[in-house]
Amino acid sequence: MTDKEKRLTIWYEEMEGSDFPLVGKKNANLGEMIKAGIPVAPGFAITIYANDKFIVDTGIKAKLEKKLPEIGEVTYDTAKEASEFAMKLIENATIPADIEEAILSGYSKLCAKSQSPDCPVAVRSSGSVSMPGQMETYLNICGKKDLIDYVKKCWASAYNVEAIMYRMNKGMPFLFNIGVGIPKMVNSKVSGIIFTINPVNGDPSKISIDASYGLGEAVVSGIVTPDTYLVDKIIMEPVATKLGSKEIQCVYKKNGSDIVQVPVSEEKRSVPCLSRQEMLELARIGKVIENYYGKAYDIEFGVDADMPFPENIIILQVRPESVWSKKEAIAKTEKKKDPMDRLLSGLMTGMKLKE
């Protein structure tokens, strides 16, 4: 085993896409994005090896291996029994000191980075095989004790009934170690969506940014009229800024992951929610993402309140643009015999002053 394979935690920026057997696909993908220059929330992965070491050192693995033959043929009922047995074992176990230390040391570094002692993080399951939605993700976990508890819950979620059934149906083994991602919760003071084209007319030379105060839900679900910033993609100059009304913002309820809506002050509503610097950085990242994937993208971002610029710009989710990318290209200009002919026709058209 190489050194990396024996590590208990690995920071996102140390990973690459091919590390998915060590940390799971979701985690490895984040590492790959960082390599491509796309800023994601700071964080680290608890490795699949750590999960394995945990169940071995605590004797859980042996107990499970012994229990399995007793359960017999896989049905919904037997899966339920196996699930309860496994999850209880994992949730009630004490994490061995070396593993706990590794997790908490990573957490402390994250807390230092965001300058808050009990920095909220997410605890995200990340399997080496993609099993969409089968395992748990917990948001807004604060403090060492909760973190350790939720890491165990996350490991245990690999043994919830749906996950067991899914694996059985795919002919995968019962025993399944997963990676866990511990990213800082993005404390978005501003968030929104970047389109790497102008979504209004499909113009590929623009980057359009919709942004409003608070969490992204307000913009994504259309509860507010956000600011819209249009930036020229080639020379990276702002072309137009349209201020939105931005009446409310979504924030987390204190000590919880529930989202509530609160009003935005008159003063903040009347000014752009992004600084010029932030807007240009978002546009730059939009271009990086488009170049990386080779097509127009639709990108969710947050501007973190706990970190300084430019680390505060965080990409939350990316997906290919789906409307204009599917349209057939048609010429926007007319064909002309030669440059003089084009010049002449331009002069003849002039500029209409009345609509």
Place this chain on the structure above:
Amino acid sequence: MAKNSFMDPHDVPKIPGTEGWEKMYPYQYQFTSSKEDKERAAFESDQLWFYDGLHYPIPHYPFDLIWDEAWSMTLSQYTTRHWLVPPALGIDHRIVNGYVYISPVGVADPKEIEKRVPIFMERAGYYFQNWDRLVEAWKKKMTKVINDLEAMNFTDLPEMEDISVIKEGIGKGSGYELLRKWDALIDLGLLCWQYHFEFLNLCYAVQVTFFATLNQLFPGIPPSSQVKMSAGFDPILFKPDGELIRLSKLAIDLGIENLILKPLKADQLMKELEKDAKGKEWLKELEIARYPWFYISTGTGWFHTEKSWNDDLNIPFENIRTNIKALKSGKKLGRPTEQILKERDRIATEYRNLLKTDTDREAFDQGLGLSRLVLPYAEDHNFYVEHWFHTLFWAKLRQVGKILKNAGFFEDSEDMWYLKRDEIKSALWDYVTGWTTGVKSRGPSYWPKEVEWRKKVYEKFKAWTPPAALGTPPEVVTEPFTLALWGINTNTLKSWLSGGEGSSADELQGNPGSSGTAEGKARVLKSIDQLADLKDGEILVATTTSPSWAPCFVKIAGAVTDVGGPMCHAAIVCREYGLPTVVGTGKGTQFIKTGDLIRIDGDTGIVKILKRAK
């Protein structure tokens, strides 16, 4: 219902106490009453006239109207009589209370437009095909005009003619020579302006049509993209600044930078440098740089009030000090030409790569090709004419002013600017015939009183705010300069119709110059002498800026100018420096006071006063 026309040009109120002002300017510049000429008055009412705040932030001194007359003749002449631009005639000029209003004229009859097409294609086509050769010839012609001007000198008439006039059988006198030279001086000025427009109408035609194509391809593309992908030469206008950087580096290399950093006036400093061997070496290089690069004006060059570096060496010395300090703190100065070239090609390639059809790619290539051909001229002619020639021209005129002052025509030689150029010719006649006859001229009893009255009128003009536009907007504008230089479009018209200013009393509407927003304390500079007052992070508010202001751009947060459109030099320079800039606010230097907290938006052209200084 929204208003859709402006005040009739014949209804502009007169300013009390200025009655009779019309005689200060040529008669054809007046709007005509329908009693005098029904047809001309009706034409005037049906045209759109807009105040040329782009060039003229102040009312015209009678003499300075010479350049307005010069371009009135020449710009129009090329469109109408040389190229026969099919849908466009020239730009007509009028003056109201000292302010120049201009109006693009179109060709109304479609049949006439059709007839002009083949003529235009042949003539413009010839220039495009032979562009580089013709531009080279132009440079020779311009250099000759400048050399001829430089060789001219005006002195007081002698007590008696030199004996050589007798012995060489010259057969003509100094009075005649003075009048002849005056005519020659004015002729050179007009000739220089003939050359000014030799290529310019075609340049603007290219820029307007390429920008229209770019807007079809990439709606809302910033004007600076067009400039950036067409540029890539080494524009002459950046040479003076380059020379200052060279001199600053040289001072450091020679180890005399501390001497230059001493806060001495230019003449004292030069004496100090003269005493030092290294200093002497540096002064030699300074002399080389001065001709012609220090002829750069600190303004647009349009007014006699604007100084060049050669007129006041304190200005370049102050810039050199700023440069030296910047260099010593490890900053890099200068224009990275190679990088700009590379950037130009990157920008053009990236836009082109976004195009998805052959038709669009061809349209882009054709426009870009012509744009790259013409832009160097569009940039460079300015230094030759408005900076180099004008600077010398104002200096020669001051020699004439001095002669008339010495002859008692003026109390101050600067009074000459209150006379039309034809009136100076008359005054010189008066002076010469008094001299030839050996009697007192009438001038000393006539002009001082007249000038005093004109000065009062001029001050009243200055206090008056000219309306942005007069008359009736047309359906379509086809005149290339109106579109590219003055940036007339539906938005400008709307803003003018709503009063020309922003939506509230603390807002000012200008043109977007260089994108971005900036907030900071305003520093209103009425002249370049005050440049040293600028503090870090302030927003510069000035009538105009020229590349000679560049050294101060490293410390300010943004700039606001009274004059200029998106293609103007202030805008181009500020974009190079990435400075948020609003140009063409008209009255920025009057509306904003030093110390006001202001916010400027270089994307929308809005300047807002957040807090007035106490």
